[in-house]
Each structure stands twice: as C-alpha cells, then as structure tokens.
Amino acid sequence: MSEPDQNNKNSLYQDDIQFRKDSNKIRQYLEKSRFWRNMVLVLVTIAPLASFTFYYSAAKSQVDQDFRNQLVTTTRIVAAIVDAGKHDRLVSMGGSSEHTELLGLLAGIRAQFPEIRQLSTRIIRDGNLYIVLDTDLAYGTNPAKPQSGELLKLHSTTAEENEGLRQLQETGVWYSRDMVFNGEQAYQGACVLLPVTATSDRTMLCSVFSADAYLKHINLLERDSLLAILFTIMASIFLAYSVLKNHEQVTKSLHLAEKQRDMFLENSRTDPLTGALNRRAFDSAYVIAEAQLRRNKLPFALITLDIDNFKHINDNYGHDQGDLVLRALVQSLQKVIRPSDILIRMGGEEFAILCNLADANQAWSMAEKLRETASRIRLSTPVGKSIQFTISLGIRIIAVGDDVNLAQKYADIALYYAKLSGRNKTVIYTPGLEDKLQSLQNGGG
Secondary structure, three states, X not given: OOHHHHHHHHHHHHHHHHHXXXXXXXXXXXXXXXXXXXXXHHHHHHHHHHHHHHHHHHHHHHHHHHHXXXXXXXXXXXXXXXXXXXXXXXXXXXXXXXXXHHHHHHHHHHHHOOOEEEEEEEEEEOOEEEEEEEHHHHHOOOOOOOOOOOOEEEEEOOHHHHHHHHHHHHHOEEEOOOOEEEOOEEEEEEEEEOOOOOOOOEEEEEEEEEOHHHHHHHHHHHHHHHHHHHHHXXXXXXXXXXXXXXXXXXXXXXXXXXXXXXXXXXXXHEOOOOOOEOHHHHHHHHHHHHHHHHHHOOOOEEEEXXXXXXXXXXXXXXXXXXXXXXXXXXXXXXXXXXXXXXXXXXXXXEEEEEEOXXXXXXXXXXXXXXXXHHHOOOEEOOOOOEEOOOEEEEEEEOOOOOOHHHHHHHHHHHHHHHHHOOOOOEEEOOOOHHHHHHHHHXXXX
C-alpha cells in the first residue's frame, strides 16, 4: 500500500473514532439533560402562574383594603360633621328643628358624594335597633319613616349586629363582611360611634357606599390576571414544544448523521460490484487479526485467489458477462466460508480471504473446497453459451511479525506459482518458493 493510501486510511479511521466519541457525548448529554430540561419546563410554567396568582391575591387584598379605608374614612368625616349634642337632644327630647337640621345636613352630604347611597344614625336601646335619621327613609316613599324625634324600631339586634357593636366599642369602626346586591348594583356599609352626652344609648352613624367602582376594578383585575395566565400558559406550551421539538430534531439529526456515517463507512469498505469487502476493509481486518495473533496466539491464514484466464472471459463474452462471473464467484464462496472468515475483493479478478485456521492442513482443505466450488459454477450467456472457469489460490500461514504488506507478498508468490505451474491449483507459501517462481518465470522446470 502506498504512503498516501495508508495516510488516508489512518485519517478515516481516526475521524471515525472521533465521530463516535462525539456522538456518544451528545447522546449522554441529551440523556443527562432530560431531567433538568423537564424541571426547567415545569418551573417556567409554574413560576409565572404562581407569580400571577400571588399578584392577583395581593392586588385584590389591596383593592379591598383601599375600598374599606375609603368607606371608613368618609364615614368618620361625616360623623365628625354631625353635631353630636343636637343629635343627643333629638334622641332624648325630640324636636323638629334638630331633626330637620341634621337630616338636611346628611342629605346635603349625600348629594355631594354620589358614591354615598345612604346615611343614617342609629341607636341600640334595650337590645333593639332603632333608626333616628335616615336619608332614604326621609326622602323616599317608606310610610314608616321616623318623624321629628320619633324613633323607628327596626328589630331586635342580631348576632352580627352585636358583633359589629363589639367591634365598634373596641376599634371605633365596623363594616359589613359581605356586600349587599340589589339587582346589578352592589353596596357595602360601615358604622362609626357618635359621642353621646346625655343618654346611655349607643349611637352610631352608618353609611352605605356603592361598590360599583370597586367591582369594576376587581373585574378588570380578574380579566387582566386571566389574560396574563392564559398568555403564560400559551407561552409555556410554545416553549415546551420548541424545547421538545429541538431535542427531537437533535436526536434525529444525530441518528441521521450516524446512519450516514455508517453508510459511508460501509460503502467505503464494500465493493459495489460484488458486495464483498474492499481493500480498505482488508487492511483494517488484517490489523485486528494480527493483534489477536500476537496477544491471544490465535493463528490465521491469508488465502489469495485469482480467476484463471479472466481476460479471456472479458474478451470473448464481454465485460458484462465478466461482471456476472465475479458476482457469481463471490456468492458461491460466501456459502463455503465461515461467518468469521472475511472475503475481500483486492481488485479486478483477485480476491483474498482472512480466516482463523490452526495450521497449513486446515488452510489447504479450506482452499481446496473453495477451488472445487468455483470449478462447479456454470453461467449461461444471452446467446446460449456456457461459461465455466477455475481459480488458483495461494496461502500464507501468518507468522508473528508479518505485516499486511509482507503477508500479501508471500500469499501472492504462492498464487503466482500456482498460476504459472498450471492453474486451477492451491499452493502454500514455504521458504524458497520465490526461487522456484523465478525459475518458472525464466522458463525453467
């Protein structure tokens, strides 16, 4: 083998080793990254959803708190405007002037603040709840509206009202836990204590606010949060699809690259005409067999063979028929050799076989079986002629230290001797066979 061919073979071999190392690293990376990839996808999906949920909860709590602060602050401001002394006299003694003045004041405040739907003053006496002043009752159509100084009994105090009264005494303010809905409108109320001077009644100022603006704010918050969550879910799905698709593409690309590499190596190692291995594969196989001989004392032989008078076949029947002869020979020999044996087309009509054989006798028996198989091949040409041919074989029992070139040289010497000495025979290389071959070439006996 020439030096450039040897360098190309070594380069291809080293490239293949490096390619397999790199592809294995990529596969290992893909397998190891599978868990972390899935974890990242889960976190990318859960973290925004958790953030939006936390944001919505915190924002709603803040809106609730702002609405209640507005409700309580406004109620306290109104309570501070009401003259507690006049209200005390109205409750104690009655009086139209106090009633008219205080009720007008509350009505005026209500008119200035559209969000205030009702203002009233109430007292709790002997476990009963009474209304003293009420803007809705005074200006509405309720026939039970209180007149000047007259108390309108609503009902006995409920457990919720008693709890509200306790909160009033402890914190000075109470507001209802739930909103009241009237059709499409929502309301929420709050009460604060009024200072009482002459009576022991617990007097409070209560207001009812419209919650429409609050609910609109909450609805917008819910809508924006829902849209954000939907967007996050869609983005997460797209991201997960992209990552998984990319992982799939990388895996497919790696598989395709390995398949193409295997096909390239197979094509580079295979003779396209006969399907036998080629010279490149022979060099690699010989290196492996020679290493086993040195390390494990596993003997092997190199058998070279050549079709006798192959030029005559091409000249008389055409190259197409010559190709058929080559393919037929390979198919027949492959039925004879063992699975562990390697059949190589060295070029033209010359072939070689690497086989694990214990000694020269076994190699001789194998070669003779191949020779007899070839002699039984019969091919018919398109014009009805029959093609029959024979082969000559040379054998080299490989010794430790025989490199590929030396082994082939000795096997070829035996092959050439077989051809020059009559063809259709098998010759085993022995020391001194070179001299006999030289003698035949010179026309000697």
